[in-house]
Amino acid sequence: xxxxxxxxxxxxxxxxxREDIITGRYEQGEELKESALxxxxxxxxxxxxxxxxxxxxxxxxxxxxxxxxxxxxxxxxDVLDIYEIRSRLEGLCARWATEHITHEQMERMEEAVxxxxxxxxxxxxDKMAEIDSEFHEIMYEASGSKKLQHVLSDFHQYVYxxxxxxxxxxxxxKTSIEEHRQIAQAIKNKDAQLAEQLSNKHILNAMQNALDNxxxxxxxxxxxx
Amino acid sequence: xxxxxxxxxxxxxxxxxREDIITGRYEQGEELKESALxxxxxxxxxxxxxxxxxxxxxxxxxxxxxxxxxxxxxxxxDVLDIYEIRSRLEGLCARWATEHITHEQMERMEEAVxxxxxxxxxxxxDKMAEIDSEFHEIMYEASGSKKLQHVLSDFHQYVYxxxxxxxxxxxxxKTSIEEHRQIAQAIKNKDAQLAEQLSNKHILNAMQNALDNxxxxxxxxxxxx
DNA sequence: TTATGTATTATTGTATACAATTATTCTTGT
DNA sequence: ACAAGAATAATTGTATACAATAATACATAA
Numbered sequence: 001x002x003x004x005x006x007x008x009x010x011x012x013x014x015x016x017x018r019e020d021i022i023t024g025r026y027e028q029g030e031e032l033k034e035s036a037l038x039x040x041x042x043x044x045x046x047x048x049x050x051x052x053x054x055x056x057x058x059x060x061x062x063x064x065x066x067x068x069x070x071x072x073x074x075x076x077x078d079v080l081d082i083y084e085i086r087s088r089l090e091g092l093c094a095r096w097a098t099e100h101i102t103h104e105q106m107e108r109m110e111e112a113v114x115x116x117x118x119x120x121x122x123x124x125x126d127k128m129a130e131i132d133s134e135f136h137e138i139m140y141e142a143s144g145s146k147k148l149q150h151v152l153s154d155f156h157q158y159v160y161x162x163x164x165x166x167x168x169x170x171x172x173x174k175t176s177i178e179e180h181r182q183i184a185q186a187i188k189n190k191d192a193q194l195a196e197q198l199s200n201k202h203i204l205n206a207m208q209n210a211l212d213n214x215x216x217x218x219x220x221x222x223x224x225x
Numbered sequence: 226x227x228x229x230x231x232x233x234x235x236x237x238x239x240x241x242x243r244e245d246i247i248t249g250r251y252e253q254g255e256e257l258k259e260s261a262l263x264x265x266x267x268x269x270x271x272x273x274x275x276x277x278x279x280x281x282x283x284x285x286x287x288x289x290x291x292x293x294x295x296x297x298x299x300x301x302x303d304v305l306d307i308y309e310i311r312s313r314l315e316g317l318c319a320r321w322a323t324e325h326i327t328h329e330q331m332e333r334m335e336e337a338v339x340x341x342x343x344x345x346x347x348x349x350x351d352k353m354a355e356i357d358s359e360f361h362e363i364m365y366e367a368s369g370s371k372k373l374q375h376v377l378s379d380f381h382q383y384v385y386x387x388x389x390x391x392x393x394x395x396x397x398x399k400t401s402i403e404e405h406r407q408i409a410q411a412i413k414n415k416d417a418q419l420a421e422q423l424s425n426k427h428i429l430n431a432m433q434n435a436l437d438n439x440x441x442x443x444x445x446x447x448x449x450x
Numbered sequence: 451t452t453a454t455g456t457a458t459t460a461t462t463g464t465a466t467a468c469a470a471t472t473a474t475t476c477t478t479g480t
Numbered sequence: 481a482c483a484a485g486a487a488t489a490a491t492t493g494t495a496t497a498c499a500a501t502a503a504t505a506c507a508t509a510a
Contacts, residue, residue: 008290009494010278034462044495046271049462050278053235057279059375065233066462066501081370088313145306147383150284151376158372234464259492269465274492291471291492 010047013037014054021060021073022158032061032069058154074158076218082155083207087200089152090136093143094183094199098192100144106188109138113181120173128173129163135180139187139199162210172209179205235272238262239279246285246298248386257286257294283379299383301443307380308432314377315361316425318368319408323417325369331413334363338406345398353398354388360405364412364424387435397434404430 005011017037020026032052034045041048052069055061062072074082101109112135119127136156140149179202186195230236242262245251257277259270266273277294280286287297299307326334337360344352361381365374404427411420 033460035460045462046494046496050275053275054278054282057282059371067503068461077370078372081372084317085314085373085376088317089310092309092313145302146284147303147306147380148310151310155372258490260490270492271464271466292473293491 008047009041009043010050013041013043013047014051016041017051017055018058018060021055021071022160024073026071026073028071028073028075030071032071034069076215076222079159079162079210079215080207080219082159083203083210086152086155087203087207089148090139090203091196091200093139093145093148093152094187094195095192096145096148097139097142098187098190098195101142101187105138105142106184109135109142109184109187112138113177113184116177116180120177125173129160132163132176132180133157133160135184139183142187159210162215163206169209169213172206172213176202176206233272234266234268235275238266238268238272239276241266242276242280243283243285246280246296247383249298251296251298253296253298253300255296257296259294299386301440301447304384304387304435304440305432305444307384308428308435311377311380312425312428312432314373315364315428316421318364318370318373318377319412319420319424320417321370321373322364322367323412323415323420326367326412330363330367331409334360334367334409334412337363338402338409341402341405345402350398354385357388357401357405358382358385360409364408367412384435387440388431394434394438397431397438400430401427 005015017032026032034048034052037048038045052061052063056063056069060071060073061069063069112131116128116131116135119131133156137153140152140156143149179198183195183198183202186192186198230240242257251257259273259277262273263270277286277288281288281294285296285298286294288294337356341353341356341360344356358381362378365377365381368374404423408420408423408427411417411423
């Protein structure tokens with residue numbers, strides 16, 4: 001999908017809107033008007049509407065019939081919930097990946113670990129977050145389960161902004177890479193049990209780090225507001 | 226969403242198409258032409274396209290740019306994967322529901338148990354399946370987690386056809402109701418631990434029943450094809 | 451002044467028109 | 481007969497036009 005999206009107006013609008021919502025560039029509840037968006041992107045309402053309908057299905061906006069579309073992005077609680085959900089699913093994914101991974105996928109996974117260390121040493125945080133994503137996406141793909149891949153991929157993207165923040169915490173960046181390395185090794189050794197255990201723990205650690213570096217405060221603030 | 230959908234052409238097309246794909250009324254890989262669908266439903270291409278874009282995002286169809294839309298429904302393996310995924314999430318959901326359920330939701334849940342027994346005794350299998358859905362949907366809603374509700378609700382719908390089949394197996398129908406009753410009781414008693422444990426087991430039992438009543442054969446058949 | 455009903459405007463929902471791309475058919479030359 | 485290429489048709493992608501609904505502004509009466 002990602003790639004197809006670049007070659008159609010609808011795809012471009014969808015990707016940009018999605019990113020802007022996930023990264024919080026819109027206010028919660030903000031109204032999205034089709035004409036305005038169309039003008040902004042230099043397209044007609046048709047592709048805008050198709051993009052909006054997709055975002056509605058995904059739950060990133062809420063559409064009221066004959067009224068309008070309202071931003072309904074990722075709250076701090078959503079992020080926490082997603083970490084909890086992922087902590088139950090990433091282990092399953094690692095198990096299945098161990099059973100189904102191809103040689104080519106294994107190589108890509110190991111390269112991702114290698115490259116993240118490379119960028120870590122140079123403090124390229126954006127690049128690191130990107131490769132961190134890649135590691136997980138490869139594992140999702142390797143699971144051989146279309147449905148598991150779909151849900152984990154979505155959730156992983158939803159916490160992108162938080163992850164990018166967390167990875168900049170120096171010690172977490174290093175620890176995360178080390179955890180990835182161990183997971184990759186377990187998968188390579190065909191030790192499904194260990195891969196599952198490590199993956200679940202990996203997510204719980206990431207959640208703990210997010211809580212300790214801003215997420216907890218965000219939760220408090222949103223609970224009041 | 227469900228209700229809004231009834232009042233717009235796009236919504237009606239979406240719901241009907243979705244149901245037809247989930248229940249397997251289309252061939253795998255079958256091409257869906259916008260004009261043909263429009264004629265079938267007596268509408269123009271516009272609402273059809275919006276519906277197709279939503280189904281694409283959901284992964285129920287695959288769209289090739291400038292070519293067409295192809296059915297990519299729920300395979301037997303998808304169903305099995307979904308049971309595995311749900312077995313890891315329903316427990317979490319039951320735990321959260323125990324913590325967040327309202328009095329009104331609890332009453333609806335108990336009524337669902339009661340009603341399913343009523344219809345069970347009268348062998349109203351369709352009605353039973355419907356109320357079985359209701360039980361789970363109430364729990365998803367009661368979890369208080371928008372994201373968990375979303376994913377579990379989708380997955381639950383995906384296995385609808387299988388569930389309807391399974392529930393007709395006399396002994397499973399009775400067992401399932403009993404399990405629901407115990408889960409509801411645990412939630413009411415605020416015993417999150419027990420609710421979680423029972424819910425996870427409930428899904429595993431449902432999976433086992435599905436395997437023993439047709440799913441295993443479907444898996445074999447699809448593996449060859 | 452304020453409530454109420456009406457006209458106006460703005461916005462979404464749908465249909466249609468046109469452009470771009472892909473598939474198909476029909477030549478045509480060997 | 482068959483391959484290559486052009487012409488034609490079919491299909492999707494996008495823009496625009498029109499219809500239906502909701503929001504707003506305004507006038508009028510109590």
